[in-house]
Amino acid sequence: MSDQLEELIKEIASKHGIAVSRDDPILVLQTINNRLLQDSSKAQQAQLDQYKEELEALALRWGNDAREKAERILNASLSAAKDAIDQLMQEGARSTAAGVATEIEAAVAKFSGPVRDAHRIARLNVFAACVTMAAAAVALWAVLH
Numbered sequence: 001m002s003d004q005l006e007e008l009i010k011e012i013a014s015k016h017g018i019a020v021s022r023d024d025p026i027l028v029l030q031t032i033n034n035r036l037l038q039d040s041s042k043a044q045q046a047q048l049d050q051y052k053e054e055l056e057a058l059a060l061r062w063g064n065d066a067r068e069k070a071e072r073i074l075n076a077s078l079s080a081a082k083d084a085i086d087q088l089m090q091e092g093a094r095s096t097a098a099g100v101a102t103e104i105e106a107a108v109a110k111f112s113g114p115v116r117d118a119h120r121i122a123r124l125n126v127f128a129a130c131v132t133m134a135a136a137a138v139a140l141w142a143v144l145h
Helices: 002-016 025-144
Strands: none
Touching: 002 025
């Protein structure tokens, strides 16, 4: 502090050509002004630090809010995608089932004629067997009487 005072005394003497002593009222005012400037600077620095803390808190809160909103949007998108996938899978399953049913019906239609013929032949065989049994019974009766 005394170095500043000495420099100030020298500056006043060189610029204005006036010699001032350490107890001069001008130097007292200068000291008071320096003190007020220092106090003001400290108060402003404290306010700036407080403002910085508030800004950091706001930025943190905004970051958290943005992350929460992004998570909600992402969850909604995932849910919508899952629903769309489920719907597409159900439609695919339905179309596959319909295709399989069509193929089965075509195969059944293809074999229904031969199966019908086989049934008719089986009935004719049963009828022929019955006729043969009846003829054998008549022949047996004729031999025994």
